[in-house]
Amino acid sequence: MKIIKDNFYTVIKLWVNQFAMMFLGILILLPTAGADVPKWLMPVASAFTGLFYLALIFLSCCELGLQHNVSIDIGKMKRDPKIGFLLSLTANLPVIICSIISCISKAFIPGVAYLESPLDAMGVAADFYGISTTINELLHMMYKGLLLFFDFNRLPFIHLPLAALSILVCTLGYIAGTKGYFATLFAKRRDN
Numbered sequence: 001m002k003i004i005k006d007n008f009y010t011v012i013k014l015w016v017n018q019f020a021m022m023f024l025g026i027l028i029l030l031p032t033a034g035a036d037v038p039k040w041l042m043p044v045a046s047a048f049t050g051l052f053y054l055a056l057i058f059l060s061c062c063e064l065g066l067q068h069n070v071s072i073d074i075g076k077m078k079r080d081p082k083i084g085f086l087l088s089l090t091a092n093l094p095v096i097i098c099s100i101i102s103c104i105s106k107a108f109i110p111g112v113a114y115l116e117s118p119l120d121a122m123g124v125a126a127d128f129y130g131i132s133t134t135i136n137e138l139l140h141m142m143y144k145g146l147l148l149f150f151d152f153n154r155l156p157f158i159h160l161p162l163a164a165l166s167i168l169v170c171t172l173g174y175i176a177g178t179k180g181y182f183a184t185l186f187a188k189r190r191d192n
Contacts, residue, residue, distance in 0.1 A: 065177015
């Protein structure tokens with residue numbers, strides 16, 4: 001995978017953005033989860049954090065697309081929209097793997113319906129489910145308020161659509177960059 005090797009810095013950047021937004025999600029979620037706070041505040045704060053994360057990863061991939069746009073314009077490189085897709089897929093691999101483990105292990109927890117929460121479940125399947133779900137919930141802490149508010153956190157596959165959203169945003173960001181959109185955001189200004 002030469003594409004990933006040549007652009008691994010962008011994958012690292014996407015991971016750093018996700019970890020930074022994870023901590024921001026924790027910082028925003030904790031004060032909004034109190035008893036004296038209006039119920040609408042937690043999903044609104046979580047929506048802000050989620051949109052901010054999506055804007056960050058869009059701009060990260062857009063920046064790479066703008067760098068590649070120069071090479072495309074001079075004929076050194078061909079326009080390839082799957083680069084943004086592959087880089088984002090690589091960055092979201094931990095989420096995808098944990099989601100698959102979560103979905104499979106949830107089916108093997110004895111005595112728990114698939115769409116119910118396995119709070120007191122015991123066994124290997126429950127352990128795998130608990131570990132993989134905890135990792136996914138930490139990585140998607142920026143969406144946690146929305147997941148709690150709409151009661152989506154009990155669904156074992158909910159993190160797959162969130163990963164797909166990240167992949168879509170990164171792909172669109174890269175394509176926008178290769179077409180030269182948002183170039184003024186990254187233009188270096190000179191002071192005369």
